[in-house]
Amino acid sequence: MEEPKASQHATPIPSIGRRLVIVGIGVVFAIHTALITIWIQPPNPFRDAVGGENLYGYINNDVFPFEQSWSVFAPTPRRGGENVKLRAYYGLPGSDDSRVTEWYDITAEEDQRIKYLVNPSRFHSATRRLGGNINSTVGQFNKRQRILIGGSLITSPRSKLRQLLEQGNTKGLQGKANIDQYIDNDEMLTRFGTMYANARWGKGVSAVEFQVGHRSVPNYSRRNEENFLDVPFTYYRIGVRKALPGNADAQAAFDGYVRKAPKSTKGGE
Template sequence: MPDADLEPVRPWQRRVVLTLGFLVLVHSALLMLWLAPSSPIRDLVGSRNLASYVDPYFQQDVDTVDPSVQFVDESFQVRALVKEGTPKSQVTEWVDLTKDDVQDVRYDPNPARVHLIARRLATNLNRSMFALEPAQRKIVRESKVTDTTSDRAAALNAAGDSSAVVQNYLAYDQMATQFASLYAASKWKGTVLQVQFKVGRRSVPAFSKRHDTTIQDVSYLWFSFGWHPAFHGSLEAQAPFDSFVKG
């Protein structure tokens, strides 16, 4: 038996609830259309119309939930000094390893770990370089192939006030040298004598400029490193690079 104390739902209350429910459905549909890739329905509504609704109130939220959002793009490039059959050695062209990796893993939800190494090195080297003082970055940029690790550590410590920052940089510099050397040995014929690398970093344009500017229009901020003696690894260390580069 119905409770006599309960008041019946009035018509205006039902209309308010239905209206709110309708507005929530429309709002959700517009957000889904705005996040969705191009389609006939999305094109019918219009990208600018969707943006004019979403931008003023929900821009930050959309940045957070957009699965394709990427705030920073980084580059790791390598070149080498190679000697092949003649007394004179040759400097190779720069190779952008991160660019090649992006092409190789496109649409691959589970890429091989080897395709992620160059980008992780770029990230770690960029962070370590930003942590150095300007005078220390100059030392890194102008370092010579004859400089030992101890020489560079002493010079970097003398130009800064944090030995931990210097040790962090030197660790990633060693990783990058070994990676670049093994890659170069697989990439170019002859004997790899020296390697050099540089890392770049650029930020995604402001969300409000997405219709006029893409990340491809933004220039990299580069950190250059001096030449390093090539690292010659074991056959076991070189084999995966041969398979990766030549395969």
Template sequence: MEQPNASPHATAIPSTGRKLVVVGIGVMFAIHTFLVTVWVMPANPFRDAVGGQNLMSYINNGILPFEQSWSVFAPTPRRGGENVKVRAYIGEPGSKTGRVTNWYDVTADEDQRIKYLVNPARIHSATRRLGGNINSSVAQFSPQQRTVIGASFITTPRTELKKMLLADNTKGLAGQINIGSYLDNDEMLTRFGTMYATARWGKGVTAVEFKVGHRSVPNYSKRNDIDFKDVPFTYYDIGVRKAIPGNADAQAAFDGYVRKAPEESATKGGS
């Protein structure tokens, strides 16, 4: 019986040697991808098992002909960290019956909660987003404007805060836009802080106060000499703000999430 002619489009079956080379490259690529993924992850059991120093040695001094910095994954990566602290005024601020809670580091608490979570809930990043937005605006403020935002606005309406910031504006339209952005985030931070403080310290929160911090990532060339966590925060004082309570559903969500405060000695008289 006559054999049919081979198709001119037929592909030759690769040799065993070529198959082994392709499989070997694929395995190496898979291992490399896994190690790079673990390297860029936050602290988690997989990273701890491999070893942070082992990962750094592989990425920077291993088989690669170049160092894989963050720019490989994001042309404009975050170059710093944000931090938000809050304290609450319980009862009438300044009165003999009122009291002030101790400062509480909300961001540090969130860091503990997400330590081993690969995909944390969005609530865990709320303070960082608010803190980052606040810091971006305040960094453009003049010293006079920074003094204004550090003042107390309990009985004074928020409209006065806007007027005072505009009065010290020296950057024209750009400054006005920045002030508008700051005021929006100041209000959101106050709402967030009110519900957070109520969930932590109980009912009766009449005002909240904040410290919003920022620290910059050390230069990549100093990565082996300075740990990011050892860089101190630079804080902006966001003065006392009249509480802005949330609705019942929003407060219930905070109540079920925020850790209750232990018994603490609070300052009397709202000072």
């Protein structure tokens, strides 16, 4: 009988040398994966067994460090944080019978409320979005324009502020577009602040005032030396603005959400 011919689709068995190389690569990959997994985990017995210094030395070696900035994965990651502080006036600001509340950090309050929440509502991000929009425009203003937005806007219309900002514009069409965007955000922030103030300190708010802050994420090279939460905010002052109440449904939503201020802090700084 003739011996059967080998199938033309048969795969030749790799040599011992090639098999050893493949096994070696697999072992190295498995160890590397295990070390990366231990590195990103919170303190645990495996991390203690490997040794924190040994682990850090491997991950951040001088030849090929494995820890990378988030910018590797996100082309335009957020590079900072926003903050909005609010205070409210009752009566005509500056008059003898007017009352003003203490400054209240809305963003810090929201941060506490969303702590440990896996899926917070969009309401929680409203101040941060408004603060970010304000900062993106005010950051492009010159010194004169920043002084203007820090002034009061009680009796004059917002169009007057626009006119003054345009007179101080030094950036042509780009500067004008920036002013248009700022005016819209100024009005939205004022309306938001009015409803928030009415809900927190009681109805009858006549004017609101803001401090809008920004802080930048420390450079990646200083990630182990500087904590983002320790970076101080740089604030822009948004001067006193005449209250802009919302409709009844919108105010009711704020009333049901915003925490009421202790009675002792309703008036006076």
